[in-house]
Amino acid sequence: MSFKSIVRELKEMKDGIGSMSRRGVEGKHWRSRTRSFIAPDVAPFEPIEQGQWANLPPELLLDIIRRVEESETAWPARTVVLFCASVCRSWRDITKEIVKTPEECGRLTFPISLKQGPPWSNFLGTKFTIYDSQPPNDATVQHNSRQSRRFYPKQVSPKLPAYNYSVATISYELNVLRTRGPRRMHCMMHSIPVSSIQEGGTAPTPISFPHYIDDKHSSSPNLSSSPLSTSNSGTALVLKNKAPRWHEQLQCWCLNFKGRVTVASVKNFQLVAAVDPSVDVPAAEQEKVILQFGKIGKDIFTMDYRYPLSAFQAFAICLSSFDTKPACE
Amino acid sequence: MVTTDEKGPLTAKKKSVIIRSCDGDEFLVSESAAVLSTSLKKILEEKEDRLIHLSDIDNKTLAMVIAYLSTHADDGLSDDLKRSFDQEFVSGKEFDVLKYLVLATDTLQVTCLCYTVAKKMADIMKNKLVEWVRREFDIQNDYTPEAEAEIRRLDAWAWDDRQLEDD
Structure with a gap:
């Protein structure tokens, strides 16, 4: 259904209310339906035609779909939200309008959710580079946006996309605690400014993939002209290991995973923000495991x-x- | 005999209006029930008329809405009773009936009932095929087969082997 037809329907509906006939009759007694009654401004009753539901007032449709969305917060039941989005174009637009980003609602919905940060509150020797074939929507941090592959990084992505945006660099440091200590990781998140964890900061939140089917009519974004480096909204967020504490009784390094990790492994880790003292980030924020x-x-x-x-x-x-890291173990 | 002091507010409360459906049936409704509909309230404020014709609500749907309004206007009923009435009201109703109801409550601006009905419709829509939804809402699929296939590919994680109903 076209937006025009929705608007038309809506207008007719409002006009319908406006033309409700009102006659000066005191309602002291029941009027039988056989009683003659003249109402010049009354539209003749017409049997409901096929197709009227296609023109449900948009706000009503929005309401129904919102209820579908609100009632199913977990997968696989949440699949119904994507079904609503595949009914037709206008339903998809409405559904996309309703569905919030994980940052706002904590739920994954469309595949693009995987590129968006989850909410603030509900959480309880080798160099790697993470590439993305698409830039985050609001351009973010500093220089090295489209790195060429001459750094010989290991590709995390199985296939090499046409455009490579470096979103993060992960380096594993030589084990400072010598043998059997935890690994030291250092993650430079090129696409996330450190300001994102400051008061009122935001992380880049793409709301759709480029070349998405819906966007066919809009001009496709020119990837090469919108690298990450276009604006300089601050330095990149750096993540580091949360320091484990030495457990005397168990004679090992321990981290509190709050029950989510149960087996000792060299792969276990917790990352927190590594913040320069000059940057104003609350201490509590720096303690939070990201x-x-x-x-x-x-x-x-x-x-x-x-x-x-x-x-x-x-x-x-x-x-x-x-990846095995002989340098670290 | 009651004194005029007591009689005054009593008769005011019992003032009623007549609401006429698009197919000609007329319903006598207390004004206190009618004004729960924002649209009717506006009409009653503007004019002194006591007959309101609704040109796009049929008698069956109007009867249901009025039953709802009358129940909610009844001061003798507790909020709990009204809530259970609401649940009872939508339970077991066909999707078709709900569609007319939701449209009527939207026209009449009976917000609470509109929410209740929309919620019930949402509950029914779950576990239904996309084709079912299109049929119920008379929606022409405006996707080309290629575009639809592309959407299913993009949203692949939704299109698993779930058991869905087509009726």
């Missing part, structure tokens, strides 16, 4: 991430811990 990853069984791991990381970035960082 990404944690660890083993719970043979070949089974859990990953917990939070704002400002996206699922994509978090997953890529975790993947890097699977």
